[in-house]
Amino acid sequence: MTVMELISLIYHDAIEGGANESSGFNWPDAALYKLEVGVFDEHLQAIARVCERPAVISDILSAGLSPPSSPRKWMITFDDGGVSAYTHIAERLEELGWRGHFFIATDYIGAKGFMDRAQIRELRRRGHAIGSHSCSHPLRMASCGLRQIEREWSASVALLSDLLGERVDLASIPGGQYSRRVAEAAAQAGVRSLFTSEPTIRRRQIAGCLTLGRYAIQRWTSPRTAAAIASGKVVPRARQALLWLAKKIAKAAWGEHYLKFRESMARLRLY
Ligand SMILES: [Zn+2]
Numbered sequence: 001m002t003v004m005e006l007i008s009l010i011y012h013d014a015i016e017g018g019a020n021e022s023s024g025f026n027w028p029d030a031a032l033y034k035l036e037v038g039v040f041d042e043h044l045q046a047i048a049r050v051c052e053r054p055a056v057i058s059d060i061l062s063a064g065l066s067p068p069s070s071p072r073k074w075m076i077t078f079d080d081g082g083v084s085a086y087t088h089i090a091e092r093l094e095e096l097g098w099r100g101h102f103f104i105a106t107d108y109i110g111a112k113g114f115m116d117r118a119q120i121r122e123l124r125r126r127g128h129a130i131g132s133h134s135c136s137h138p139l140r141m142a143s144c145g146l147r148q149i150e151r152e153w154s155a156s157v158a159l160l161s162d163l164l165g166e167r168v169d170l171a172s173i174p175g176g177q178y179s180r181r182v183a184e185a186a187a188q189a190g191v192r193s194l195f196t197s198e199p200t201i202r203r204r205q206i207a208g209c210l211t212l213g214r215y216a217i218q219r220w221t222s223p224r225t226a227a228a229i230a231s232g233k234v235v236p237r238a239r240q241a242l243l244w245l246a247k248k249i250a251k252a253a254w255g256e257h258y259l260k261f262r263e264s265m266a267r268l269r270l271y
Contacts, residue, residue: 004065005072005201008214009230013082014040014089023113024082032218037088044092046223050231053098056129057193074230077101077195077214079133079172081108086119090128103133103172106156117163124164131170132156142179149182153189183211199240215240
C-alpha cells in the first residue's frame with residue numbers, strides 16, 4: 001500500500017519595507033520568519049512552477065491517506081495570525097486558486113499587527129482553513145504545566161469554534177517545542193490534526209490526533225529552496241532536519257539559555 005507523502009511549509013508574515021512590527025509578533029526572533037511581500041510573491045511563483053495546488057488537511061483526511069494516485073501532496077501553513085494573512089497573503093494564494101492553513105494565537109486576536117475576529121471569519125468564508133496556535137503562544141509549550149497546556153488548547157479551540165460557527169479541529173504548536181503530552185492535550189481538546197515545527201514527513205497518530213511535521217521558511221530561504229522542499233526534493237529537507245537536530249541538542253543542553261542565545265544569534269543573523 002502506498003502511503004501518501006505530505007510535505008508542509010510554515011510561513012508567518014508578509015511585510016512591506018522591512019516593517020516587522022506591521023504584522024505578527026514583534027520580538028527579535030520573529031523577524032527571522034517575515035518575508036517581504038515581493039519575496040513572498042517570488043516564493044509562490046517558484047512553487048507554482050513545480051507543484052500542483054496545495055492540499056488542505058481536512059480534504060486529505062476525508063479522502064484517506066493512501067489514495068491510488070498522487071503519492072505526494074504539499075500544504076502551506078501560516079502561524080501566529082498576523083494581519084498580513086488578511087491584507088497580503090490570502091489574496092495572493094487565491095489568485096493561484098490555492099488555499100492555506102492559518103493558525104491563530106487567540107489571545108492576540110484584534111491586537112496591533114494581528115487579525116481581528118471579522119478578518120479571521122472572512123478568511124474562513126473564502127475557503128482557508130483556520131486552526132489554533134494556542135492562546136498565549138508559549139515559546140516552550142512542552143515545558144508548561146499540564147493544566148496550562150490543556151487550557152491553551154481547549155480555550156483557543158473553543159473560541160475559534162465559536163467565532164466560526166463550526167468545530168475547529170486543527171492546530172499548530174507555538175515555539176516548536178513538541179511533546180507527547182502536548183499532543184495528547186490537543187487531542188483532548190478536539191484537535192484531529194496537529195502541525196509541529198519538526199522538519200519531517202513522518203506522521204504519528206496520538207490519541208486519535210494526527211501529528212504532522214513542517215518545514216520552516218525563513219526570510220532568507222530562497223524561492224528555489226522553498227519550491228524544492230514543496231516539490232519533495234530530499235536534500236533541502238535533509239539539511240533542515242540536520243539543523244533541527246543540532247538545535248534540539250543545543251536546547252537540551254542549555255535550556256533557557258538557549259532562547260537567549262537564539263536571540264543573540266538572530267541579531268547577528270547567524271541563526
Ligand atoms: Zn508561532
